[in-house]
Amino acid sequence: MGLLISGRMLVLTLIVIFVVSMNVLLYLSRTRRFRIRKHAAIDAMGEAVSRAVELGRPVIMSPGIGGLYSTKYAADTAAGLAVAGYISKEFVAPMKAELIVPVSSGETLPVLENIVQQGLAAGGAPELYKPHETVRFVATTQMAYAAAYVGILYREKVASTIMVGLFAGEVSMLCEEGARCGCFQVAASTNVYQIPLMICMVDYMMFGEDMMAATAWISDDPGQITTIISNDILKLIGIAAAWIGAILVTFGIDALRTFWGTF
């Protein structure tokens, strides 16, 4: 067996392309500002918080039911963490809103407590952070989390909800009860089998890549923006490869697939 493990070089090649393009773009960003579009849902988050302040009721920010250990869903949870920090600093602190963050996973709890506390402090309102109240661990299982979330909606008379993270089967309950409570709802998810449901039930929605790009826009960090552009480069490569591969296979030429399958 050689040094390289066969059948995995395609992924390594794409990783190298991504890392090289990201660093090249980062170097270029010293002299040139790259922009990505701002999603309307980001403004809607500010609207959600201001609505809550006007009504004198709290706003819920849910980072979803995911943790940080799953390779597929850690990205969703990380996006939720980024949004939690952003809204704490940019909207909740300046507007003196009441924020509630129900948490589902044990490993995310201390991270979120830190992020929200620092965000509120950076926004100039550290006193808004109440231990065990602002960020609260509610339940690990999906439906127990949903039940706790709905309980908070009704008991605390929540005015707006911001849901960014991993959401699964409980989303019908979360969104429908939020709508029934008259909440202004902003949601973001990459869970493709819940997106159609969420789109119908919430006021603003980011799905798939929008959610990942939103964290880059929120940070306004050239590093994060250039990674989004690098993502798009990989997608263009993927589109080109799909077209070329489909045409080759149509004419019976399997060389490309065989090469990447064994290399």
Place this chain on the structure above:
Amino acid sequence: MEMREIYVYAAFTMGVLGLLEYFFNVPFIGAIVGNFQNWIVIMSSVMLGMGAYNNLSFNISKIKNKRRGWAYSIVCVVSFVLMMLLGLYVKLDIQRPEWFFWYNNIATTASSALWAIALFYIVSAAFRAMRPRNLDAAILLMSAVLVIFNNAPVAGAIHPALPAIGAWTFKLAAETGMRALLIGIAIGVTSLGLRVIMGREKRALGGFD
């Protein structure tokens, strides 16, 4: 050196080792990564206990300070303690009927009831929220109806063509769109992982810029 810098260096080291282990056949790296994986399994076990402790701590604090909803916290704490005592009583032998009776008739029933509630929400959402406000929404609704026919055995009894049309819609639209979304999401997830490894995404490590 700040704590956050240590986190970044640790994430970089473990991330690079994990990548090297995946792509290259180097025995000592495989052994190191194997050890990391064992530590994570151990840490996850500790996290389970930490999650239980956090839950208890939050609810006990709520009861002590009589914060809003503290009565529900009493139910939570009492249930927690009772099930723990029951587990110790049966000496962790879950085949004992005492354990299965209480677990199945309380925890499972409650969980199943909550899942069943989702059905009512779907029906009410179908009526209230899923309306043909524009052409896109109308097309979404039509395709939803066709795919429902694919899943319901009664559709075949109504007309044999209905499940076939539903299956065709599913394969053509859902599967095709799904492939594109899967590729996009996979690229996004990979790039986020690489950003964390390279120290460009600090929020996942508990930091705030």
Place this chain on the structure above:
Amino acid sequence: MSWLDKVTRDPRPLYIITLIVLVFPLINPIALPIPISDWTRGMYDFIEDMAPEERILLTGHWGYRYGELYPQFLAVLEHCARKGVKIVILDGSPETPTFTQAAFKELSIPERLEYGVDYIELGYLPGGEVMIAGLCANFYSIVQKDYFGNLLSEMEITTDIKDIRDFAAVIVFTGSADSQSWLNQAYAPYGVPVGHSLYAAKVVDSEAYFRAGAIFGIINGLRGSAEYELLINRPGVGASMMGSASLVHLLVIFALALGAVAFLQQKMQGRA
């Protein structure tokens, strides 16, 4: 205010209709033909073609998503037991062992098979995909004892396992990320066949992999478990619930149509 507006504000009449539609077929069963999909056929044919000395790993959350996944697990476990393949069970969540034991009791597994030789339960291992990666690379580095504390090295069924390639297949019963995790860690690096047994909403996630040949079969929620029960000629919960499931599907279509009518009414009145 029209009755449609009233139902929009207060959906309880809809809830009552849903309850009636759900319960009625349970009292008066409706016999419906259940065509077998190629997803379920793929899963069934794979297990049917397995040789008795081959080892299969069944893993998942049949305790957590009891309603849909437990009937699927029962059907597949029964099929594996009849085929005589070696069954290794890895529970996917802390509450799953309770239902694994219940399944063993329901199917009389201890009376039919010998523990440690024909089947074994490893229990729940935390750690998510990291645990799965470790298990696939080096089995004994992650787990050394079974759920009852017996050393795996002393059990005939597990004594010679080195990594995931010593399994003929992995079948994942889940509604969460596990299905992708096992694809990432068992199929992609090692080429071990993976089957998915999912709740219905998640099937769209796996369909693309099924068409690409990455997974050999999908059991699609309660409908899939009904199909599987018919294939193994053991009708159970899945088949008995198809009447209810079918009528509720039609009710959802009715609700969609009613919602469209309500919207058009509001639009004509200038309120939408």
